[in-house]
Amino acid sequence: MRLARRPFLALTLACACGASAAQDKPPLRILVGFPPGGSADVLARLMADAMRDAFSSVVVENRPGAGGRLALAAVKAARPDGQTVIILPSGPMVLFPHVYKKLEYDAVKDFTPVSLLAHFQFGVVSGPASDVKTLPGMLAKARADAKSATYGSPGLGTLPHFMGVMLEQSTGVPLTHVPFQGGGPANTALLGGHIGYKFDVVSETAELHRAGKVRIIAVTGGARDPQVPEVPTLRESGVDMEATAWFAMYAPAGLAPATLSRLEEAVRTAVGKPALQERLRGLGYQPVGSTSRELAAAQRADLARWEKPIKATGVSLD
Incomplete structure (x- = not known):
């Protein structure tokens, strides 16, 4: 009987180890502040597929409305446990702070930059x-x-x-x-x-x-676009100007360093996959997969870049 029990015990231990490994991987919820089918939604779903190895489950949740502000408010209010993030274009993080009189969030203080995913x-x-x-x-x-x-x-x-x-x-x-x-x-x-x-x-x-x-x-970028390689940049045309946009992932403020490191690694591994890079380039995006610090620096630079032209228009929205 003891000999017969050994395969059973081995199988039980293997199952237990597998369950433990699955429990070690947390779930991930990616919020998108725009309707299904839009560019942010498509990118979020591509990222979700590419990141499934690092999480027990990855779900994309659409919270459309107010140009992405509703989803940002939800992420701001979420627990900083690394299980809720947002993927969004740069506008709400670098333009809205200059444009809107009252925002539901502080674009710098209320979020943890995770990674700049792609430029366009x-x-x-x-x-x-x-x-x-x-x-x-x-x-x-x-x-x-x-x-x-x-x-x-x-x-x-x-x-x-x-x-x-x-x-x-x-x-x-x-x-x-x-x-x-x-x-x-x-x-x-x-x-x-x-x-x-x-x-x-x-x-x-x-x-x-x-x-x-x-x-x-x-x-408008710093280099020619592969989709239209014959077209010069603004600087090549004699104008000292560069302006691009980007998609990025943010988490709530207060993320523990170890949690941020795990998220950042999962994103950078995903963006580094050749299949995802091919899909992104096919959509007209240049894959990046930056560090958290690099995204924070890019956000600061663009906040400063757009302040002067926005103030010149006098645009101020409620």
């Missing part, structure tokens, strides 16, 4: 109403005819709005901002010849550019 950049897009082929050509035409320098954005207080203001400040050339109710109407106005230009995410415009329906005359 914008293009200066010329429409059918404009015959310019380069950024210097656009600026020269704007100097000669101020009415030609109209650019559209998805709305007042959006990143494309402030990119236009930053371009004005960098060149001394006045541009006329035309806000729309979303990116779709702005794109329709550009294609219809009602505005001359717009700032748009390169991945959203690259196909129209290749089809010859619009022309991306410059990209």
Whole structure:
């Protein structure tokens, strides 16, 4: 009987060890402040799939509303145990503090930076109403005819709005901002010849550019975009300006160093996977997978970068 019991005991111990290992891995809840199917949601689900090895379960929870502010408020209120995080674009963390009179959160004090996941950049897009082929050509035409320098954005207080203001400040050339109710109407106005230009995410415009329906005359990042490698950067076009956006992961403030280290390692391992990198590049993103300190530095730099152009507009929202 003792011999017969040994395989049973071995199996029992193996099962117990397996259960213990599973219990050692905590669950992870990723909040997204935007509806399913949007860019932040898609990225969060890609990250969730790539991080499953490090957690007992990974769930993506959509909390849309107020441009991501509702989800941020929920993360702020969550326990700092490393089991609740948010994935979001940079706007709520670097623009909103300058734009909104009252925020439900402090973008620096209420959160723990985990990792900058990916960068993406914008293009200066010329429409059918404009015959310019380069950024210097656009600026020269704007100097000669101020009415030609109209650019559209998805709305007042959006990143494309402030990119236009930053371009004005960098060149001394006045541009006329035309806000729309979303990116779709702005794109329709550009294609219809009602505005001359717009700032748009390169991945959203690259196909129209290749089809010859619009022309991306410059990209806003520090290097050319692989989606449109023939298009020069702003600096290559003679303008001392650089402006990109990013997606990042944050946790509640007060995260223990060991918990942050575990989260950071899980994220960086996930972003380092070739399959995920391929998917991100296919979406027009440049994979990063930074450290917590690097994300904190990037956030501080962008908070400072956008303060001047935002203040110049006088935009202040409730």
